[in-house]
Amino acid sequence: MSRYWYTREGMENRANRFRQTKPQPVITMDYSIGQHDFVNAGKASGDIKLALKKIGVDSAVLRRVAIACYEAEINVTAHAEGGLIHANIFPDLIQIIVTDTGPGIDDIEQCMVPGYSTATDYVREMGFGAGLGLPNIKKNTDALFIESTKGGHTVLEIIIFYE
Amino acid sequence: MSKKTYFHAIKLIPEKCTGCTKCVRVCPTEALRLRNKVVELDASRCIDCGKCVAACSFGAIETYADDLQVIGKFAYKLAIISTSFAGQFGDGISYETAKRGLLHMGFDAVASEAMVTEMMGLMIREYVSNHPHIKPILSSNCPSIVRLIQVRFPSLLPNLLHIEAPMSVLATYFRNKICSEQKLDSSEVGIFLIVPCVSQVTAVHQPEGTYVHLEDGAISIGDVYQYVMANIKEIQADTTPMEVYPKGLSWAISGVEAEEVNDGSIRTMDVSGVHNVIDILHNIENNQLGVYDYIVLNSCANGCVGGVLNVENPFVAISRIRHLMRNATHKDFHDQLFIDLYRQDRFNVIPLEPRPIMALDDNIKNALTKMKQINEILEKLPGLDCCACGCPSCSALAEDIVAGKAELDDCIVRMRRLKETNRGE
């Protein structure tokens, strides 16, 4: 099993406090993602985006959530055997937890390198596989956690503060 | 939330409204509701796309454009015609004749949007190459789309092309030219746009991002058409020479502008129809279309030929414009004053402010509480989005209930189902 942690500089205290205090989310949203279901891919991130617009999150922050969430959704669609997206909305941040049941990632560090991709020909034909998804998730996220087992599950947690 | 009052070029006529809800269902910003049996407009949400006007079969949503009389008070009057104008007239009436009709209406001179579309192409290409970090750049010539982005996609405001639409660019140019050539004060020069849609009327009366208010009114293409047809004999006998720029007419038709801006080095796309545009804006928000440099967005299907103030069927208009373009010889518009104004950034617009209508409350905590209440109400609603309650969807009703503007009992489907289960028990 491998793990990957990243926290944006200056966000360490807030991220730690959130993880330690484990507050209750005000709103939760759940979506299941089908393997290679490119037709519906984007639905979860679309709904989450709409919810954040309705609570009045700043538009620049909204854009970051949209990009990170969409890339995570596409990764489950393209690389995994299906999974779940669970969004927890708090008054000051959004936490998005994406889980799937496999095939898992062997070397997460390598997957974070821009341009690295193991996308199959089929996925490339669908217009994905530029190897920029995970780097873009990192770029737009305040705190990122990935845990994966080769041949097993992958969990990806995204935290973005509203300000 | 902002208490600004908004001008709109549509007017609801309650006496004619039958309560059919067709308009409520087509509105892309959920600005319409049926309350107390008549339709109501939320002015802060309306983007003047005109979809409701086209949807209403009872004439209960009227369009507004300026009356010809408004030109009277100016010493010198210029009309600037939109590209779609050329597609409105049948085979017996040449584009020159149609244009000449405006002189008969009282204008001293007539210019056309088509004159600068090629220059616009150059300016857009320069803008795109000066802003390589913004991908894609979004066209700003459809006022409805600019407002759509302000209200529903504020995160994409930085992507808008920060250059005025061609007719406003021309208004700046001609105001300078006429004042100096005719030795007139700016207040004596009246500049009027001949427009295909209500959003352009609104843009003239309540411009967004302009440094100086340049246009004095907007007259509907339909009104000009009627005038020309009523006085056709007289206008056809007139032989005053008229300059036309048929090659530039392409901007009226969706798909052509993007092709023209694309010189091979930049990647472009054209999207038309407000609901298609919304889908594409969602994709852009997710960074899905970052390979594109420039995307043309038009609220009307097929482009400005689809505007509600035109008279001709858009497909007929397209075929006529294509015919004109095919048989025309190319004419350059090259003018030093124009280039100077461009180089002095006189065609630029001020970065636009968002017009956030989506937020349930000014305060995030309160908004979250409301959202929770909305979700609870949604559980009780049938999810049919049938519009019988007068709201465009079940979630819109839930929002209205929480905002204190509607009641759960407004959902007649739920009432009926409750009655049935009660009876069954």
Ligand SMILES: Nc1ncnc2c1ncn2[C@@H]1O[C@H](COP(=O)(O)OP(=O)(O)O)[C@@H](O)[C@H]1O
């Ligand atoms: N949920 C996942 N399950 C398995 N492998 C994944 C998952 N997400 C990403 N990967 C791996 O990480 C690589 C890089 O991902 P990413 O940066 O999004 O690029 P791309 O999706 O274009 O390949 C993928 O090619 C894949 O090998």
Ligand code: SF4
């Ligand atoms: S596409 Fe053209 S006609 Fe239609 S609303 Fe926009 S500017 Fe007006």
Ligand SMILES: [Mg+2]
């Ligand atoms: Mg990816």
